[in-house]
Amino acid sequence: xxxxxxGRRDFLKGAVGTAAAATTARSxxxxxxxxxQPAAAPPASSADGYSFLNLDEAAFVEAxxxxxxxxxxxxxxxxxxxxxxxxxxxLAGGWGKGDRLxxxxxxxTGVPSQGYQLPLTPAQLYRAGIAATNVHCRKTYxxxxxxxxxxxxxxxxxGLSSGKISFEDGLPVRVFWSTLYQTVIEGMFSDPIYxxxxxxxxxxxxxxxxxxxxxxxxxxxxRGKKFPSDPVSISDMS
Amino acid sequence: xxxxxxxxxxxxxxxxxxxxxLSKELAEAGMKVVALERGGVRSTEKDYALPNIRDELRYxxxxxxxxxxxxxxxxxxxxxxxxxxxxxxxxxxxxGEVVGGSGVHWSGHTWRWTDMEFKVRTLYEERYGKTxxxxxxxxxxxxxTYDELEPYYDKFEYTAAVSGKAGNLRGxxxxxxxxxxxxxxxxxxLPPLTPILASExxxxxxxxxxxxxxxxxxxxxxxxxTNPDGSVFGACQYCGYCQRFGCxxxxxxxxxxxVIPIAMRNPNFELRTHSWVTKVLKDSDGKRVxxxxxxxxxxGEEFEQPAGxxxxxxxxxxxxxxxxxxxxxxxxxxxxxxxxxxxxxxxQTGAGxxxxxxxxxxxxxxxxxxSNATIDDFNINWEFDRAKAGFVGGYNVAGGFxxxxxxxxxxxxxxxxxxGKAWKAATAKWYQTxxxxxxxxxxxxxxxxxxxxxxxxxxxxxxxxxxxTFDYKENEHKMGRHAAKVINDIAKSMNxxxxxxxxxxxxxxxxxxxxxxxxxxxxxxGTTPRDSAxxxxxxxxxxxxxxxxxxxxxxxxxxxxxxxxxxALAYWAADAIKTRYIKNPGPLxxx
Numbered sequence: 021x022x023x024x025x026x027g028r029r030d031f032l033k034g035a036v037g038t039a040a041a042a043t044t045a046r047s048x049x050x051x052x053x054x055x056x057q058p059a060a061a062p063p064a065s066s067a068d069g070y071s072f073l074n075l076d077e078a079a080f081v082e083a084x085x086x087x088x089x090x091x092x093x094x095x096x097x098x099x100x101x102x103x104x105x106x107x108x109x110x111l112a113g114g115w116g117k118g119d120r121l122x123x124x125x126x127x128x129t130g131v132p133s134q135g136y137q138l139p140l141t142p143a144q145l146y147r148a149g150i151a152a153t154n155v156h157c158r159k160t161y162x163x164x165x166x167x168x169x170x171x172x173x174x175x176x177x178x179g180l181s182s183g184k185i186s187f188e189d190g191l192p193v194r195v196f197w198s199t200l201y202q203t204v205i206e207g208m209f210s211d212p213i214y215x216x217x218x219x220x221x222x223x224x225x226x227x228x229x230x231x232x233x234x235x236x237x238x239x240x241x242x243r244g245k246k247f248p249s250d251p252v253s254i255s256d257m258s
Numbered sequence: 259x260x261x262x263x264x265x266x267x268x269x270x271x272x273x274x275x276x277x278x279x280l281s282k283e284l285a286e287a288g289m290k291v292v293a294l295e296r297g298g299v300r301s302t303e304k305d306y307a308l309p310n311i312r313d314e315l316r317y318x319x320x321x322x323x324x325x326x327x328x329x330x331x332x333x334x335x336x337x338x339x340x341x342x343x344x345x346x347x348x349x350x351x352x353x354g355e356v357v358g359g360s361g362v363h364w365s366g367h368t369w370r371w372t373d374m375e376f377k378v379r380t381l382y383e384e385r386y387g388k389t390x391x392x393x394x395x396x397x398x399x400x401x402x403t404y405d406e407l408e409p410y411y412d413k414f415e416y417t418a419a420v421s422g423k424a425g426n427l428r429g430x431x432x433x434x435x436x437x438x439x440x441x442x443x444x445x446x447x448l449p450p451l452t453p454i455l456a457s458e459x460x461x462x463x464x465x466x467x468x469x470x471x472x473x474x475x476x477x478x479x480x481x482x483x484t485n486p487d488g489s490v491f492g493a494c495q496y497c498g499y500c501q502r503f504g505c506x507x508x509x510x511x512x513x514x515x516x517v518i519p520i521a522m523r524n525p526n527f528e529l530r531t532h533s534w535v536t537k538v539l540k541d542s543d544g545k546r547v548x549x550x551x552x553x554x555x556x557x558g559e560e561f562e563q564p565a566g567x568x569x570x571x572x573x574x575x576x577x578x579x580x581x582x583x584x585x586x587x588x589x590x591x592x593x594x595x596x597x598x599x600x601x602x603x604x605x606q607t608g609a610g611x612x613x614x615x616x617x618x619x620x621x622x623x624x625x626x627x628x629s630n631a632t633i634d635d636f637n638i639n640w641e642f643d644r645a646k647a648g649f650v651g652g653y654n655v656a657g658g659f660x661x662x663x664x665x666x667x668x669x670x671x672x673x674x675x676x677x678g679k680a681w682k683a684a685t686a687k688w689y690q691t692x693x694x695x696x697x698x699x700x701x702x703x704x705x706x707x708x709x710x711x712x713x714x715x716x717x718x719x720x721x722x723x724x725x726x727t728f729d730y731k732e733n734e735h736k737m738g739r740h741a742a743k744v745i746n747d748i749a750k751s752m753n754x755x756x757x758x759x760x761x762x763x764x765x766x767x768x769x770x771x772x773x774x775x776x777x778x779x780x781x782x783x784g785t786t787p788r789d790s791a792x793x794x795x796x797x798x799x800x801x802x803x804x805x806x807x808x809x810x811x812x813x814x815x816x817x818x819x820x821x822x823x824x825x826a827l828a829y830w831a832a833d834a835i836k837t838r839y840i841k842n843p844g845p846l847x848x849x
Contacts, residue, residue, distance in 0.1 A: 088677035094686055115320060122327045122346040124715065130343040133336055133768035137343055174678075181676060201676070209664040210315035225682060226689035228623055228664045231312035233506075234495040235624040244455045246619045246690070257309035 068105055072112035072143060076164065080150045081107055083166035087173045088204050095221045098204070106207030106216025107146075116143035138192070142199060149196030152187035153180065212253045223251040231257060260551050260560040266290045266528075267840075269550055269565035271535045271580065272572030274359020275821065276807040276828040278513035279417075280569050281521035281529075282487075283832035289840070290526050292563060294533035294552050296325075296572075297356040302515060306362075306504030314663040318502045321348050323363050325355040325573070330717040332575065336729040336766040337706060338592060344715050344723060349770035351777055352502070353573035357531060358514030360573065360775060361821075365501040365627030365660050366477035366510050368420045368825075369818035370411045372440040374638050376400040378650075378814065386645055394705040395650065395733065396595075396602055400813045401785040401794035401847075404440050407826050410833075412443055414825035415475075418511025419483045419491045421628070422446040422475030436472040436632075438639045448480045451494065456620050456693035457631040460657020463752045469633040474656060476628020477511030477821075489516040500627035501661035510627060532556045536719055538568055538584040540801065547586070547804045553719065566843075567803045567835065571828075574810035575709075578603075578780030579724040582711050587781075587791055587800050590708050592727075598791045600710050602703035602779040603726060604815035607734045608653070609742045609762055610696035612669045613754035620693050622662045630658035636744060637817045649736040651700030653817045655745060657693065664689070671756040695749055697741035697760070698774070703814040704731050709780050729766050738762030776820050778812035786849075793847035795834040796827060802845045807831055 070078050085098025085107070095101060110116055118141030127139045138145060153176065154164040161172050168176065179185035180197040187193055207216030209223070211231065217223065223230050230251035238247065267289035270277045277293055285291045300306070300323075316322045325348070333342035354360035374381060378397045382390060391397065424445040425435025450473035453461070457473070464471040478500070479491040494509040508515050521527045535552040539562070549564035570577040581587060581599050588597035636642050637652035644650060669692040670684040701707075712725040730738075742760040749757055784790025787799035796811055798804040807828050809820040834846055 089682065090679055092679050092682070094679075094682050118328075120321065120326050120328050120347060122331045122344050124344070126714065128341065128343055131336070131340065131766075133766045134334055134343045134345075135349055135769035136346050177677065204677075205668075206315060206319060206665055209668075210319075211313055213313075214315055223664065225686050226664060226668065227686075228689070231309045232623075233308055233497065235497055236493065236495045238621075239452050239454060239496040239624045242619070242621055242624070243458075244619055247621050247624070252309075254309040254313060 070108045072116065073108050076154065077147065077150050078104070078108070079166035080154065080164070083168075083173065084200070085204055085207065087170065087177065089208060095225050098208075100218070101208065101221040102212075102216045102218035103204055103207030106210065106214050107203045109215045110203060110206065111143040111146055116146075117141055118143075136195065138195060145191075145196060145199055148189070148191050149200065152189055152191050152196070155188065156185055213255050220251040220253055260562040262562045262564065265549070265564035265566070266292045267565065268292075268567040268569060269294065269563050270569045270571050271550060272296075272359060272570070272576070273357050273513070273518060273529060274354065274571065274573070275361040275513045275517075275825055277359070277569070277571030278361070278517035278521065279825065279828040280571060280807060280832050281527055282517040282524070283829070283836060285521050285524040285526040287836040287840070288526065291521070292528045292530065292565070293521075294535055294550070294563070295357050295529065295531050296534050296555070297354075298531050299357045300362070300504065300514070302504060302506065302508050306506050308506055311503055311506050312497075312499055314499075314665050317363075318663060319665055321352060323354050323356050323502070323504070324348055324352045328718070330719075331723060333712040333715050333723050333725045334769050335725070335727050338727055342712055342725045342727070345769045350768070350773045351775040352772065353575060353775065357518060357529070358504075358512055361513040362504045363502045364510075364821060366418075366420075367628055367819040367821070368415060368418060368475050368477050368511070369822040370404070370440060370442070371816050371818055371823045372638055373404045374640060375814065375816050376402050376404060382644070382650060390645065391650060392733065394731075396703045396705050397650070397814050398703075398784055398789060400783050401790070402783065402830075407823070407830060408440075408443060410826035410829040411822060413829050414822065416447045417485050417487065417489075417516055418477040418825065419448060419479040419485060419509075420446050420475050420477045420511065421448040421451050421480035421494075423450050423473055425472060434472065436634055437470050438634045438637070446475060447485070448483055451476065451478060451480045451626045451628060452496070453631065454621070454625055454629045454658060455618070457629055457658035459693065459752060460695060460748070461631040463748050464631070464633050464655075464657075467748055467751060469635045471631045471633050474628045474630040474632045474658075476626065478626040478628050479509045479511075485516060487516065487520055489520070491515075494626045496624050496626050496629070498623040498625055498661060498663070500625075503661075534719070535572075535580060536583070536721065538570070538580060538586060538804065540584065540586055545801060547801045567805065567839075570804070570806045571808060574777050574780065574808045575724065577806050577808050577810045578709050581781055581791070581806070582709070582724060583721055586798065586804065589710055592706050592708055595705060598782070598787075598789065600708045600780055601791075602782050602813055603707050603709050603728060604701040604703055604778045604812070605728060605767065606701055606774045606776050606815055606817070607699040607730055607738055607763065608697050608773070609699075609738050609745060609760040610694055611745050611749045611760040612692050612694055612758040613749050613752060614669070614671055614688055614692045614756040616691060616755040619690050620659070622659050622667065622690060622692075625659045625661070627660050629660055630656040632656040636740070647736070647740050649733045649740070650702050651733065651737060651817070653697045653699035653737055653741045655695065655697045655741065655748070657695045659694065669758070672758050695745050695760070697745055698817050699734065699737045699741060700817045701730070701815045702733055703779065730763070735762060735764065776809065776815065778809040778815040778820060780810045781806050782813040783811045784813060793845070795846045796831040797834075797839075797846050799845075799849055803843060805831055805835065
């Protein structure tokens with residue numbers, strides 16, 4: 021579906037055929053196929069559309085999650101396990117709209133120990149952060165994040181996570197990064213009902229059994245032994 | 259204008275453990291009781307059931323059962339020179355908001371706090387002299403003794419289905435229990451939980467190091483159980499979804515399956531959910547309260563509920579907030595060191611190490627809320643020399659797991675990349691093959707750690723937010739260094755493949771990430787109205803028909819989890835009200 025995402029964006033922008041779009045190594049590798057073997061096919065692609073991210077943002081998020089979670093023998097890549105879909109839904113939903121966030125001013129920076137103090141919902145923060153990151157990327161590399169090669173993407177993520185990049189518009193980079201990182205983790209390890217962790221790939225990676233009901237017998241039986249886990253999700257039990 | 263309702267004998271604000279206990283006890287004593295709870299009703303059958311309860315994102319990350327900071331929160335700062343800013347989302351602590359309160363989503367760790375807390379100033383001054391306690395450390399005796407509270411601890415432990423092993427039965431130290439605990443009249447109602455590999459390995463290592471490990475007492479029923487009130491518990495399933503979750507097996511001691519349904523069956527009791535109390539009303543003579551005002555948050559309608567007795571049983575923070583909003587008692591002033599409401603806010607501190615053992619499977623997804631082995635050698639062990647260690651208080655050290663789910667828990671050795679193939683490989687390798695050793699430390703009261711009303715920010719009802727001023731002081735830093743060394747020494751003796759060593763915290767307290775929902779103090783119990791808000795029966799010194807129940811009454815914070823004394827004090831206060839106060843309303847302790 022990444023390829024579809026890129027294709028749609030490129031088609032709409034009339035930018036089809038640039039080398040960058042074609043070099044992101046998105047073809048299904050044997051490792052992908054192997055990793056996908058143990059369980060049933062992913063959910064129908066009808067659930068894959070974006071409800072919050074615009075085309076630039078979708079391209080950014082797809083590139084981000086595939087860079088952070090690249091395909092190998094352990095998991096398919098980030099878009100193939102739906103982390104981008106998880107992020108889109110989270111941003112479009114109540115959390116993204118700041119439904120439990122105290123949003124009254126006055127707004128002040130404060131000190132780090134006082135926590136989140138931006139006048140932005142998570143969705144607004146994400147949107148502003150992607151735009152600011154792409155400004156940085158265009159300035160540094162002449163193109164947006166999703167068109168960078170792997171080494172350049174790595175440089176950008178190191179810059180964001182270490183705070184070495186600063187955004188010209190004043191958005192605090194560390195706050196953006198911590199939100200970005202947290203949502204990637206959530207998309208990889210939350211129950212598949214939220215759109216990510218498709219095929220329970222995140223849980224399979226670590227051997228987490230998921231929404232399992234009971235371990236009363238297992239706690240002695242498997243003490244010190246590897247638990248033979250075929251993870252169960254909420255939808256498997258519904 | 260608020261609609262004035264018919265007077266009742268008692269109005270209870272908040273229906274968690276303390277409100278549930280008081281509701282049941284007072285209704286059974288024949289009093290007409292109304293409980294007002296902000297949250298709604300949730301039941302094991304409909305809400306804490308499989309499969310939907312097994313949802314880390316919903317319950318742990320998105321705080322589904324917790325208070326909503328969009329409506330009411332606190333402002334926070336580390337010291338009085340800073341400008342406090344709102345805690346815009348939950349983080350460091352997570353107060354609950356449902357019928358059952360935080361008693362639904364706790365882990366169940368149930369401790370007996372001893373005279374080492376209740377007589378803290380007396381004991382330290384006796385042993386270490388008058389100058390050992392720093393001048394700005396405002397610790398004081400609580401006015402109660404362990405012996406007075408012992409039968410009420412027992413009652414709470416038997417109500418909540420605590421599994422554990424006695425360490426001291428009527429003065430006789432018991433093999434396998436906590437040798438430092440104060441004498442108990444009888445053993446726990448249930449045997450200890452089945453140990454997991456991490457707690458077994460910690461137990462062995464702690465013994466090798468000369469310490470005294472024991473299974474952590476926890477309100478997770480180790481087998482099916484019927485408590486003295488007839489409430490039925492299932493056996494703990496070690497499902498790994500305990501803290502932040504309601505228990506699908508009804509195995510966790512929770513008020514929604516014990517005291518609250520018993521109160522609900524009593525015709526003397528009425529529960530009103532979605533009822534947000536905004537003020538406690540003071541009588542014109544200032545010696546009594548007359549009831550409370552509250553808003554039905556389903557439609558915004560305001561009510562006045564007159565009552566003979568008002569009991570504040572909300573989360574500790576909210577009880578203090580309500581007192582400040584209602585103008586009852588003198589607000590604490592840290593400069594003049596006068597006033598009592600807001601005084602001695604305390605929290606907890608800690609340190610932790612992660613130990614990696616290649617090829618050893620800990621199955622971190624299989625555990626009860628209390629699957630930890632613990633040592634109290636540096637906690638309630640009075641032989642531990644504080645003069646040498648240089649701090650007041652103590653810490654317990656534990657090895658094991660409770661509720662470590664993969665969004666929040668994916669241990670990797672320090673230096674591992676945060677993303678990419680190497681990160682994935684390390685995450686896959688170590689998720690199941692790591693264990694933790696952690697310390698939880700006391701926080702002694704300090705002159706500059708306190709609550710008052712914020713001058714700027716307001717809640718959804720237009721009322722000032724409460725302002726929390728808190729930071730760790732040198733006492734906690736010294737304790738943290740001591741704890742980190744003990745943890746690392748134990749950890750190294752276990753020869754792990756890799757070790758993320760414990761380090762003492764040096765940074766100020768911060769509202770992120772999650773640390774502990776053990777906020778204490780603000781309306782403390784004590785021996786005189788000059789330096790405390792409540793007498794030993796949790797009765798307000800100013801208004802004798804106002805009682806406050808919860809960790810807000812603690813005069814300082816210990817290393818232990820607070821629910822044991824919270825529950826015991828609720829039964830203790832209920833007894834005082836039933837047997838003494840309603841026969842002869844007035845101060846139970848002369849001021």
